[in-house]
Amino acid sequence: MNRPTGTDDGGTQDGPRLPRRGQGQLESQVLTVLRSAGGPATAGWVQEHLDGGLAYTTVITILSRLYAKKAVTRTRQGRSYVWTPASDEAGLAALRMRRVLDGERDREAVLARFVSALSPGDEARLRELLSRADDGADDRDGSDGSAAPEG
Amino acid sequence: MGVFVYLPLVLPLTALPMARLAEQHLHPRSATRLLALVGSTLALCSTLCLALLMVVGTAQLPGNPLPDGWSDPEVRAAVPYEEKAGLIAIGVLGAVVVACGSTLLRHTRTRIRAARALPPHTGSGAAGDLAVIPSPDAYAYALPGGRGRDGRVVVSTAMMECLDVHERRALVAHERAHLTGRHHRHLLVTQLAARANPFLLPLRTAVAYSTERWADEEAAYAVGSRRAVATAVGRAALFSHRPPGPVVLPAFAAAGPVPRRVAALLDPEPPAGLWPPASAHLVLAAVTATVGTAASALSSLNATVTLVGILHAATPL
Numbered sequence: 001m002n003r004p005t006g007t008d009d010g011g012t013q014d015g016p017r018l019p020r021r022g023q024g025q026l027e028s029q030v031l032t033v034l035r036s037a038g039g040p041a042t043a044g045w046v047q048e049h050l051d052g053g054l055a056y057t058t059v060i061t062i063l064s065r066l067y068a069k070k071a072v073t074r075t076r077q078g079r080s081y082v083w084t085p086a087s088d089e090a091g092l093a094a095l096r097m098r099r100v101l102d103g104e105r106d107r108e109a110v111l112a113r114f115v116s117a118l119s120p121g122d123e124a125r126l127r128e129l130l131s132r133a134d135d136g137a138d139d140r141d142g143s144d145g146s147a148a149p150e151g
Numbered sequence: 152m153g154v155f156v157y158l159p160l161v162l163p164l165t166a167l168p169m170a171r172l173a174e175q176h177l178h179p180r181s182a183t184r185l186l187a188l189v190g191s192t193l194a195l196c197s198t199l200c201l202a203l204l205m206v207v208g209t210a211q212l213p214g215n216p217l218p219d220g221w222s223d224p225e226v227r228a229a230v231p232y233e234e235k236a237g238l239i240a241i242g243v244l245g246a247v248v249v250a251c252g253s254t255l256l257r258h259t260r261t262r263i264r265a266a267r268a269l270p271p272h273t274g275s276g277a278a279g280d281l282a283v284i285p286s287p288d289a290y291a292y293a294l295p296g297g298r299g300r301d302g303r304v305v306v307s308t309a310m311m312e313c314l315d316v317h318e319r320r321a322l323v324a325h326e327r328a329h330l331t332g333r334h335h336r337h338l339l340v341t342q343l344a345a346r347a348n349p350f351l352l353p354l355r356t357a358v359a360y361s362t363e364r365w366a367d368e369e370a371a372y373a374v375g376s377r378r379a380v381a382t383a384v385g386r387a388a389l390f391s392h393r394p395p396g397p398v399v400l401p402a403f404a405a406a407g408p409v410p411r412r413v414a415a416l417l418d419p420e421p422p423a424g425l426w427p428p429a430s431a432h433l434v435l436a437a438v439t440a441t442v443g444t445a446a447s448a449l450s451s452l453n454a455t456v457t458l459v460g461i462l463h464a465a466t467p468l
Contacts, residue, residue: 094286096268097305100261101290111265112329112338112362114291114310114322115388115409122407123389129413130385133378 026054030062031071031085031092040075040082071095156203156454157236158446159196163350165443166193168436170357176433178423179364180332186361187337190354192444194344196451201244203454208237250346258339265294269303280304280330281323289313289391291322293329302330313390318383321374325383328369334362360408367412368420381416384409 033049034041047059054062063083066072071092074081101111118126166189173182269282286307296302304326311319329335337358345355367384371377388409406414415421 093268093270093282094284094307097265097284097290097307098286098288100265100268101288103261103264111261111292111294112326112334112366114325115384115391116363116407118388118409119407122410125406125410126385126389126413129410129417130382130389133382133385133413133417 026058026062027066027071027095028092030059031066034063034072034083035085040077040084042077042080042082046083069095069098155450156200158450159193159200160348161350162443162447162450163190163193163197163348163354165446166190166351166440167353168432169440170354172430172433172436174357174360174364176430178421179361179368180423183334183337183358183361183365186354186358187340189440189444190341190344190351190358193447194347194351196447197348198244198247199451200454201240201247203451203458204237204240205244206237206458208239208241247347251343254342254346258342262295262297265305266300266303269294269305280327281306283308283311289387291326291387293326293335295330295333295335304330310387310391313386314383317374317376317379318386321370321376321380321383322387324370324373325366325380328366328373329362332362332365332369334366337362360411363408364412364415367416371416371420377416377420381413384416385413 029050029052030046033046036049037045043056043059043063046063047054047056050059063072063074063081067074067083071086072083073086074083166186169189170186173186177185269284280301281304284305284307287309289307289310291304291306291310294303294305304323306322306326310322314322341351341355341358345351367380371380374380
Protein backbone atom coordinates (compact mmCIF):
# COMPACT_ATOMS: atom_id res chain seq x y z
CA MET A 1 0.00 0.00 0.00
CA ASN A 2 2.77 2.33 0.93
CA ARG A 3 4.32 4.01 -2.00
CA PRO A 4 8.06 4.41 -1.87
CA THR A 5 8.08 8.08 -1.03
CA GLY A 6 11.69 7.90 0.11
CA THR A 7 11.31 10.67 2.63
CA ASP A 8 14.64 11.00 4.36
CA ASP A 9 16.98 8.26 3.32
CA GLY A 10 16.05 8.81 -0.30
CA GLY A 11 18.53 11.63 -0.47
CA THR A 12 21.49 9.38 0.09
CA GLN A 13 20.79 6.83 -2.55
CA ASP A 14 19.78 9.03 -5.42
CA GLY A 15 22.37 11.75 -4.82
CA PRO A 16 25.18 10.57 -7.06
CA ARG A 17 22.88 9.33 -9.80
CA LEU A 18 21.30 12.69 -10.47
CA PRO A 19 22.53 14.55 -13.50
CA ARG A 20 25.08 17.22 -12.97
CA ARG A 21 22.47 19.75 -11.96
CA GLY A 22 22.46 20.98 -8.40
CA GLN A 23 19.93 19.44 -6.07
CA GLY A 24 18.60 22.92 -5.45
CA GLN A 25 18.12 23.45 -9.16
CA LEU A 26 16.07 20.26 -9.41
CA GLU A 27 13.96 21.30 -6.47
CA SER A 28 13.33 24.67 -8.08
CA GLN A 29 12.38 22.99 -11.37
CA VAL A 30 9.97 20.60 -9.74
CA LEU A 31 8.42 23.40 -7.76
CA THR A 32 8.04 25.52 -10.87
CA VAL A 33 6.32 22.72 -12.75
CA LEU A 34 4.08 22.01 -9.79
CA ARG A 35 3.07 25.63 -9.63
CA SER A 36 2.26 25.66 -13.34
CA ALA A 37 -0.30 22.96 -12.65
CA GLY A 38 -2.47 25.54 -10.96
CA GLY A 39 -3.71 23.04 -8.42
CA PRO A 40 -2.91 19.70 -6.87
CA ALA A 41 -0.94 17.43 -9.17
CA THR A 42 0.34 13.89 -9.01
CA ALA A 43 4.00 12.99 -9.16
CA GLY A 44 3.38 11.37 -12.54
CA TRP A 45 2.00 14.62 -13.91
CA VAL A 46 5.04 16.48 -12.63
CA GLN A 47 7.32 13.91 -14.21
CA GLU A 48 5.60 14.30 -17.59
CA HIS A 49 5.88 18.06 -17.58
CA LEU A 50 9.44 18.11 -16.38
CA ASP A 51 11.97 18.19 -19.14
CA GLY A 52 15.15 16.26 -18.54
CA GLY A 53 13.63 12.82 -18.27
CA LEU A 54 13.88 12.31 -14.57
CA ALA A 55 12.89 8.97 -13.14
CA TYR A 56 9.60 8.71 -11.31
CA THR A 57 11.35 7.78 -8.09
CA THR A 58 13.60 10.82 -8.41
CA VAL A 59 10.61 13.08 -8.77
CA ILE A 60 9.08 11.46 -5.71
CA THR A 61 12.29 11.96 -3.79
CA ILE A 62 12.50 15.61 -4.71
CA LEU A 63 8.86 16.16 -3.84
CA SER A 64 9.40 14.48 -0.49
CA ARG A 65 12.38 16.66 0.16
CA LEU A 66 10.34 19.74 -0.68
CA TYR A 67 7.65 18.41 1.61
CA ALA A 68 10.16 18.09 4.44
CA LYS A 69 11.08 21.71 3.84
CA LYS A 70 7.41 22.67 3.92
CA ALA A 71 7.64 23.99 0.37
CA VAL A 72 4.82 21.69 -0.79
CA THR A 73 1.87 20.06 0.87
CA ARG A 74 0.40 16.71 -0.02
CA THR A 75 -2.90 14.96 0.41
CA ARG A 76 -3.61 11.31 -0.09
CA GLN A 77 -5.83 10.61 -3.04
CA GLY A 78 -6.60 6.98 -3.56
CA ARG A 79 -3.38 5.06 -3.51
CA SER A 80 -0.99 7.94 -4.02
CA TYR A 81 -0.41 11.52 -3.03
CA VAL A 82 -1.33 14.69 -4.83
CA TRP A 83 1.03 17.57 -4.29
CA THR A 84 0.33 21.28 -3.96
CA PRO A 85 2.95 24.00 -3.86
CA ALA A 86 2.90 25.71 -0.51
CA SER A 87 5.23 28.50 -1.34
CA ASP A 88 5.28 31.23 -3.91
CA GLU A 89 8.30 32.83 -5.53
CA ALA A 90 9.29 34.41 -2.24
CA GLY A 91 9.10 31.05 -0.51
CA LEU A 92 11.39 29.65 -3.14
CA ALA A 93 13.83 32.46 -2.47
CA ALA A 94 13.76 31.49 1.19
CA LEU A 95 14.51 27.92 0.24
CA ARG A 96 17.46 28.88 -1.92
CA MET A 97 18.75 31.26 0.71
CA ARG A 98 18.62 28.58 3.35
CA ARG A 99 20.78 26.42 1.15
CA VAL A 100 23.33 29.15 0.60
CA LEU A 101 23.57 29.80 4.31
CA ASP A 102 23.85 26.11 5.11
CA GLY A 103 26.49 25.69 2.46
CA GLU A 104 28.60 28.47 3.85
CA ARG A 105 31.21 26.53 5.74
CA ASP A 106 32.93 29.36 7.51
CA ARG A 107 29.97 31.23 8.90
CA GLU A 108 31.48 34.65 9.23
CA ALA A 109 33.59 34.37 6.14
CA VAL A 110 31.67 35.87 3.26
CA LEU A 111 28.35 37.31 4.26
CA ALA A 112 28.66 39.69 7.16
CA ARG A 113 25.95 38.30 9.39
CA PHE A 114 24.15 40.44 11.88
CA VAL A 115 24.85 38.17 14.82
CA SER A 116 27.21 35.26 15.24
CA ALA A 117 26.63 32.15 17.30
CA LEU A 118 26.53 32.36 21.06
CA SER A 119 28.74 30.30 23.29
CA PRO A 120 26.96 28.62 26.21
CA GLY A 121 27.99 31.32 28.67
CA ASP A 122 26.94 34.10 26.33
CA GLU A 123 23.23 33.56 26.72
CA ALA A 124 23.13 34.35 30.44
CA ARG A 125 25.54 37.22 29.94
CA LEU A 126 23.42 38.62 27.15
CA ARG A 127 20.18 38.41 29.13
CA GLU A 128 21.82 40.29 31.94
CA LEU A 129 23.01 43.01 29.56
CA LEU A 130 19.59 43.30 27.96
CA SER A 131 17.82 43.62 31.27
CA ARG A 132 20.32 46.31 32.18
CA ALA A 133 19.47 48.07 28.93
CA ASP A 134 15.79 47.80 29.69
CA ASP A 135 16.24 49.16 33.19
CA GLY A 136 17.93 52.16 31.72
CA ALA A 137 15.02 52.71 29.36
CA ASP A 138 12.29 55.19 30.23
CA ASP A 139 9.13 53.72 28.88
CA ARG A 140 9.96 50.59 27.00
CA ASP A 141 7.86 47.49 27.23
CA GLY A 142 10.33 45.99 29.66
CA SER A 143 10.48 42.55 28.12
CA ASP A 144 13.89 41.03 28.58
CA GLY A 145 14.06 38.95 25.48
CA SER A 146 13.34 35.78 27.45
CA ALA A 147 10.35 35.16 25.24
CA ALA A 148 12.65 34.03 22.47
CA PRO A 149 11.22 30.93 20.88
CA GLU A 150 13.63 28.31 19.73
CA GLY A 151 15.45 29.25 16.60
CA MET B 152 69.80 36.73 2.23
CA GLY B 153 70.70 34.50 5.13
CA VAL B 154 68.45 34.51 8.13
CA PHE B 155 66.52 37.57 6.98
CA VAL B 156 64.48 35.55 4.58
CA TYR B 157 62.99 33.59 7.49
CA LEU B 158 62.11 36.60 9.61
CA PRO B 159 58.94 37.64 7.76
CA LEU B 160 57.57 34.15 8.33
CA VAL B 161 57.47 34.64 12.10
CA LEU B 162 57.22 38.41 12.39
CA PRO B 163 53.39 38.33 12.09
CA LEU B 164 53.52 37.30 15.74
CA THR B 165 54.45 40.88 16.61
CA ALA B 166 51.00 42.05 15.48
CA LEU B 167 49.13 39.84 17.93
CA PRO B 168 49.24 42.14 20.99
CA MET B 169 47.92 44.89 18.75
CA ALA B 170 45.10 42.67 17.49
CA ARG B 171 44.11 41.96 21.09
CA LEU B 172 44.21 45.53 22.32
CA ALA B 173 42.93 47.41 19.27
CA GLU B 174 39.39 46.13 19.60
CA GLN B 175 39.17 47.34 23.18
CA HIS B 176 40.87 50.69 22.87
CA LEU B 177 40.50 51.99 19.33
CA HIS B 178 37.48 53.18 17.46
CA PRO B 179 36.36 50.14 15.44
CA ARG B 180 36.87 51.98 12.18
CA SER B 181 40.50 52.73 12.99
CA ALA B 182 41.02 49.24 14.36
CA THR B 183 39.66 47.62 11.21
CA ARG B 184 41.74 49.70 8.84
CA LEU B 185 44.90 49.45 10.89
CA LEU B 186 44.70 45.70 11.38
CA ALA B 187 43.82 45.07 7.74
CA LEU B 188 46.80 47.15 6.63
CA VAL B 189 49.23 45.53 9.05
CA GLY B 190 47.90 42.06 8.30
CA SER B 191 48.09 42.39 4.54
CA THR B 192 51.62 43.82 4.67
CA LEU B 193 52.85 41.04 6.91
CA ALA B 194 51.16 38.41 4.77
CA LEU B 195 52.63 39.82 1.58
CA CYS B 196 56.14 39.87 3.04
CA SER B 197 55.76 36.37 4.37
CA THR B 198 54.56 35.06 1.02
CA LEU B 199 57.28 36.92 -0.83
CA CYS B 200 59.92 35.28 1.33
CA LEU B 201 58.36 31.89 0.78
CA ALA B 202 58.59 32.55 -2.93
CA LEU B 203 62.25 33.53 -2.61
CA LEU B 204 62.98 30.39 -0.66
CA MET B 205 61.18 28.44 -3.33
CA VAL B 206 63.30 29.96 -6.08
CA VAL B 207 66.35 28.91 -4.12
CA GLY B 208 64.76 25.54 -3.57
CA THR B 209 64.37 24.95 -7.27
CA ALA B 210 68.13 25.23 -7.58
CA GLN B 211 68.37 21.99 -5.60
CA LEU B 212 66.16 20.12 -8.01
CA PRO B 213 67.87 18.33 -10.83
CA GLY B 214 66.41 19.28 -14.16
CA ASN B 215 64.85 22.51 -12.90
CA PRO B 216 63.64 24.96 -15.52
CA LEU B 217 66.07 27.68 -14.51
CA PRO B 218 69.16 28.38 -16.63
CA ASP B 219 72.03 25.97 -16.12
CA GLY B 220 74.21 28.44 -14.28
CA TRP B 221 71.65 28.59 -11.50
CA SER B 222 72.41 25.17 -10.09
CA ASP B 223 76.15 25.61 -10.29
CA PRO B 224 78.02 24.83 -7.12
CA GLU B 225 79.18 28.43 -6.81
CA VAL B 226 75.61 29.64 -6.76
CA ARG B 227 74.66 27.05 -4.21
CA ALA B 228 77.51 28.24 -2.11
CA ALA B 229 76.20 31.79 -2.35
CA VAL B 230 72.85 30.86 -0.83
CA PRO B 231 74.15 28.83 2.06
CA TYR B 232 71.22 28.51 4.45
CA GLU B 233 68.47 27.27 2.27
CA GLU B 234 69.24 23.72 1.27
CA LYS B 235 66.34 21.90 2.95
CA ALA B 236 64.28 24.99 3.60
CA GLY B 237 64.03 25.70 -0.11
CA LEU B 238 62.46 22.35 -0.76
CA ILE B 239 60.06 22.73 2.14
CA ALA B 240 59.17 26.20 0.89
CA ILE B 241 57.99 24.74 -2.40
CA GLY B 242 55.43 22.65 -0.56
CA VAL B 243 54.40 25.42 1.81
CA LEU B 244 54.01 27.97 -0.96
CA GLY B 245 51.92 25.49 -2.89
CA ALA B 246 49.70 25.06 0.16
CA VAL B 247 49.37 28.83 0.55
CA VAL B 248 48.38 29.26 -3.09
CA VAL B 249 45.80 26.48 -2.82
CA ALA B 250 44.39 27.86 0.43
CA CYS B 251 44.11 31.42 -0.88
CA GLY B 252 42.66 30.20 -4.16
CA SER B 253 39.99 28.13 -2.47
CA THR B 254 39.12 31.00 -0.16
CA LEU B 255 38.67 33.32 -3.12
CA LEU B 256 36.67 30.71 -4.97
CA ARG B 257 34.39 30.06 -2.03
CA HIS B 258 33.94 33.76 -1.47
CA THR B 259 32.91 34.42 -5.06
CA ARG B 260 30.71 31.36 -5.25
CA THR B 261 28.83 32.16 -2.06
CA ARG B 262 28.26 35.71 -3.19
CA ILE B 263 26.98 34.64 -6.59
CA ARG B 264 24.72 31.97 -5.14
CA ALA B 265 23.36 34.33 -2.52
CA ALA B 266 22.65 36.95 -5.17
CA ARG B 267 20.88 34.37 -7.33
CA ALA B 268 18.76 33.19 -4.44
CA LEU B 269 17.33 36.64 -3.95
CA PRO B 270 14.12 37.75 -5.59
CA PRO B 271 14.77 40.43 -8.21
CA HIS B 272 15.61 43.93 -7.14
CA THR B 273 12.43 45.89 -6.45
CA GLY B 274 14.34 49.08 -7.10
CA SER B 275 11.82 51.29 -5.36
CA GLY B 276 13.81 54.16 -3.98
CA ALA B 277 15.81 54.00 -0.80
CA ALA B 278 14.27 50.77 0.46
CA GLY B 279 14.98 48.96 -2.80
CA ASP B 280 18.10 47.34 -1.43
CA LEU B 281 16.20 45.61 1.34
CA ALA B 282 15.09 42.05 0.63
CA VAL B 283 12.82 40.49 3.20
CA ILE B 284 12.72 36.73 2.85
CA PRO B 285 9.75 34.88 4.33
CA SER B 286 11.56 32.30 6.37
CA PRO B 287 11.22 30.75 9.82
CA ASP B 288 15.01 30.91 10.24
CA ALA B 289 16.26 34.13 11.73
CA TYR B 290 19.07 35.66 9.74
CA ALA B 291 20.21 38.98 8.45
CA TYR B 292 23.24 39.86 6.42
CA ALA B 293 24.70 42.29 3.96
CA LEU B 294 25.36 40.97 0.48
CA PRO B 295 27.98 43.17 -1.16
CA GLY B 296 27.32 44.30 -4.69
CA GLY B 297 29.69 44.18 -7.61
CA ARG B 298 29.71 43.92 -11.37
CA GLY B 299 26.54 45.87 -11.95
CA ARG B 300 24.74 44.49 -8.94
CA ASP B 301 23.91 46.75 -6.06
CA GLY B 302 24.54 45.65 -2.55
CA ARG B 303 21.53 44.13 -0.82
CA VAL B 304 20.42 43.85 2.75
CA VAL B 305 18.80 40.48 3.35
CA VAL B 306 16.61 39.96 6.38
CA SER B 307 14.30 37.04 7.12
CA THR B 308 10.81 37.63 8.38
CA ALA B 309 11.60 35.64 11.52
CA MET B 310 14.40 38.06 12.29
CA MET B 311 12.12 41.03 11.68
CA GLU B 312 9.46 39.61 13.92
CA CYS B 313 11.71 39.24 16.94
CA LEU B 314 12.59 42.94 16.86
CA ASP B 315 10.54 46.04 17.51
CA VAL B 316 10.33 49.00 15.14
CA HIS B 317 13.40 50.82 16.46
CA GLU B 318 15.45 47.67 16.50
CA ARG B 319 14.49 46.86 12.92
CA ARG B 320 15.71 50.24 11.81
CA ALA B 321 18.91 49.62 13.75
CA LEU B 322 19.35 46.24 12.09
CA VAL B 323 18.91 47.60 8.58
CA ALA B 324 21.18 50.55 9.35
CA HIS B 325 23.82 48.12 10.58
CA GLU B 326 23.72 46.07 7.40
CA ARG B 327 23.72 49.17 5.21
CA ALA B 328 26.81 50.36 7.06
CA HIS B 329 28.53 47.13 6.00
CA LEU B 330 27.63 47.89 2.40
CA THR B 331 28.60 51.55 2.31
CA GLY B 332 31.82 50.91 4.25
CA ARG B 333 32.74 48.02 1.91
CA HIS B 334 33.55 46.00 5.01
CA HIS B 335 33.71 42.77 3.09
CA ARG B 336 36.97 43.90 1.52
CA HIS B 337 38.66 44.21 4.88
CA LEU B 338 37.29 40.82 5.80
CA LEU B 339 38.49 39.20 2.61
CA VAL B 340 41.94 40.75 2.83
CA THR B 341 42.52 39.56 6.38
CA GLN B 342 41.08 36.18 5.56
CA LEU B 343 43.55 35.76 2.73
CA ALA B 344 46.32 37.03 5.00
CA ALA B 345 45.44 34.38 7.56
CA ARG B 346 45.57 31.74 4.86
CA ALA B 347 49.00 32.97 3.77
CA ASN B 348 50.35 32.91 7.31
CA PRO B 349 48.38 31.16 10.07
CA PHE B 350 50.02 33.38 12.68
CA LEU B 351 47.68 36.07 11.38
CA LEU B 352 44.52 34.15 12.33
CA PRO B 353 43.91 36.21 15.50
CA LEU B 354 44.13 39.31 13.32
CA ARG B 355 41.36 38.00 11.12
CA THR B 356 39.14 37.31 14.14
CA ALA B 357 39.86 40.80 15.44
CA VAL B 358 38.97 42.38 12.11
CA ALA B 359 35.75 40.35 11.86
CA TYR B 360 34.78 41.67 15.27
CA SER B 361 35.87 45.23 14.51
CA THR B 362 33.81 45.44 11.33
CA GLU B 363 30.72 44.37 13.28
CA ARG B 364 31.46 46.99 15.91
CA TRP B 365 32.06 49.54 13.18
CA ALA B 366 28.67 48.82 11.65
CA ASP B 367 27.11 48.93 15.13
CA GLU B 368 28.52 52.39 15.70
CA GLU B 369 27.35 53.60 12.30
CA ALA B 370 23.90 52.19 12.97
CA ALA B 371 23.78 53.86 16.38
CA TYR B 372 24.63 57.13 14.70
CA ALA B 373 22.06 56.61 11.95
CA VAL B 374 19.13 55.75 14.22
CA GLY B 375 20.28 58.04 17.01
CA SER B 376 20.12 55.44 19.74
CA ARG B 377 22.93 53.20 20.95
CA ARG B 378 20.47 51.30 23.10
CA ALA B 379 18.25 50.38 20.15
CA VAL B 380 21.24 48.84 18.38
CA ALA B 381 22.33 47.08 21.57
CA THR B 382 18.95 45.49 22.17
CA ALA B 383 18.60 44.63 18.48
CA VAL B 384 21.92 42.75 18.53
CA GLY B 385 21.10 41.07 21.82
CA ARG B 386 17.57 39.99 20.95
CA ALA B 387 18.52 38.82 17.49
CA ALA B 388 21.31 36.69 18.89
CA LEU B 389 19.12 35.19 21.61
CA PHE B 390 16.43 34.48 19.08
CA SER B 391 18.50 33.00 16.31
CA HIS B 392 21.44 31.26 17.90
CA ARG B 393 20.46 29.10 20.78
CA PRO B 394 23.69 27.81 22.24
CA PRO B 395 23.71 24.04 22.49
CA GLY B 396 23.75 22.54 25.94
CA PRO B 397 22.74 23.92 29.28
CA VAL B 398 23.18 27.52 30.26
CA VAL B 399 26.45 27.88 32.12
CA LEU B 400 27.49 30.70 34.35
CA PRO B 401 29.21 33.50 32.47
CA ALA B 402 32.27 33.29 34.66
CA PHE B 403 33.29 29.95 33.17
CA ALA B 404 33.78 31.11 29.63
CA ALA B 405 35.18 34.19 27.98
CA ALA B 406 32.55 36.50 26.58
CA GLY B 407 31.79 35.88 22.93
CA PRO B 408 31.58 38.61 20.32
CA VAL B 409 27.87 39.30 20.69
CA PRO B 410 27.86 40.14 24.43
CA ARG B 411 30.96 42.25 23.92
CA ARG B 412 29.22 44.19 21.17
CA VAL B 413 26.14 44.76 23.30
CA ALA B 414 28.25 45.84 26.26
CA ALA B 415 30.22 48.23 24.06
CA LEU B 416 27.00 49.75 22.74
CA LEU B 417 25.67 50.26 26.26
CA ASP B 418 28.87 52.16 27.05
CA PRO B 419 29.43 55.65 25.70
CA GLU B 420 30.69 56.14 22.16
CA PRO B 421 34.42 55.43 21.74
CA PRO B 422 36.64 58.36 20.79
CA ALA B 423 37.31 58.46 17.07
CA GLY B 424 40.89 59.74 17.01
CA LEU B 425 44.00 57.61 17.20
CA TRP B 426 45.65 60.13 19.50
CA PRO B 427 46.13 60.29 22.44
CA PRO B 428 46.50 56.52 22.89
CA ALA B 429 44.20 55.05 25.49
CA SER B 430 46.78 53.13 27.48
CA ALA B 431 50.46 52.40 27.86
CA HIS B 432 49.81 48.80 26.82
CA LEU B 433 48.37 50.02 23.58
CA VAL B 434 51.45 52.14 22.88
CA LEU B 435 53.68 49.16 23.53
CA ALA B 436 51.56 46.93 21.30
CA ALA B 437 51.49 49.53 18.54
CA VAL B 438 55.26 49.97 18.67
CA THR B 439 55.74 46.19 18.56
CA ALA B 440 53.44 45.83 15.59
CA THR B 441 55.03 48.76 13.75
CA VAL B 442 58.56 47.53 14.35
CA GLY B 443 57.53 44.02 13.36
CA THR B 444 55.89 45.16 10.15
CA ALA B 445 58.78 47.43 9.24
CA ALA B 446 61.30 44.69 9.98
CA SER B 447 59.27 42.27 7.93
CA ALA B 448 59.15 44.63 4.97
CA LEU B 449 62.88 45.42 5.23
CA SER B 450 63.87 41.76 5.57
CA SER B 451 61.91 40.69 2.56
CA LEU B 452 63.25 43.66 0.60
CA ASN B 453 66.78 42.76 1.62
CA ALA B 454 66.28 39.11 0.69
CA THR B 455 64.75 40.06 -2.66
CA VAL B 456 67.62 42.38 -3.52
CA THR B 457 70.16 39.75 -2.57
CA LEU B 458 68.48 37.07 -4.60
CA VAL B 459 68.05 39.30 -7.62
CA GLY B 460 71.74 40.14 -7.30
CA ILE B 461 72.68 36.46 -7.27
CA LEU B 462 70.38 35.72 -10.16
CA HIS B 463 71.89 38.54 -12.09
CA ALA B 464 75.41 37.36 -11.48
CA ALA B 465 74.81 33.67 -11.99
CA THR B 466 72.54 33.58 -14.98
CA PRO B 467 72.23 35.42 -18.24
CA LEU B 468 68.77 36.65 -17.22
